[in-house]
Amino acid sequence: MAYSYEPHYFEDMEVGKTFESVGRTVTESDFVFHSMFADDWTELHTNAEYSEExxxxxxxxxxxxxxxxxxxxxxxxxxxxxxxxxxxxxxYMDVPNPLTIGDTISSEFEVTEKQEFDSREDAGLVVIDAETRNQDDEILLQGDMKFMFKRRDFYGDKPGNP
Structure with a gap:
């Protein structure tokens, strides 16, 4: 696992490389902020008495x-x-178990695919599988994320780049 806060270019991302996040506890404020931002006030997320039943x-x-x-x-x-x-x-994205207030979550990421683009020379495609679990080791999310990563040989020697 890679634990350092180190930027990676396309060339650094190899299939099988893994990363692990630190933990984070989900709070009441997280629920409220998400509802406000998404304008989704579904009672299953926002009404304690309704949800209790x-x-x-x-x-x-x-x-x-x-x-x-x-x-x-x-x-x-x-x-x-x-x-x-x-x-x-x-x-794909699967959410097999619910997230609750008080859950402490962390995620693991694995590079599963890497491809050069035919249409551009400054970047490449990297697909990363993601898995987020809670403190009870229950899977809350599984999915893949597709990113366009800069290529070091195009950006790496420019001022202001890592």
Missing amino acids: GPFGERIGHGPMTFILTTGMVQRCGFVERTVIAFLGMN
Whole structure:
């Protein structure tokens, strides 16, 4: 596992390379901020009394919130800092278990694919599998993330680049 906060260029990303995030505890404020930002006030996420009677016995996080927290974990690992040009999407995303207030989550990332672009010489495609778990080792999110990484040989010798 790579633990340092070190930017990685396309050339640094090899299939099989892994990264692990630090932990983060999800708070009541996270739920409120996500609802405000997304303008999604579904009672399963925001109404404690309603949710207590529901299928999970408590409020749960929005599925997209789990994804957003996972993307934050990518940032906290540092390998995308100043070297990613764009997030290009996902081939799949599964949210098999709910996120709850008080969960402490962390993520693991593995490079599963690397391709050069035919259309540009300054960047390449890197696909990274992501898995986010809670303190009970339950999987909250699994998916892949497609990134456009800068190439060192194009950007690396420019001022202001890592």
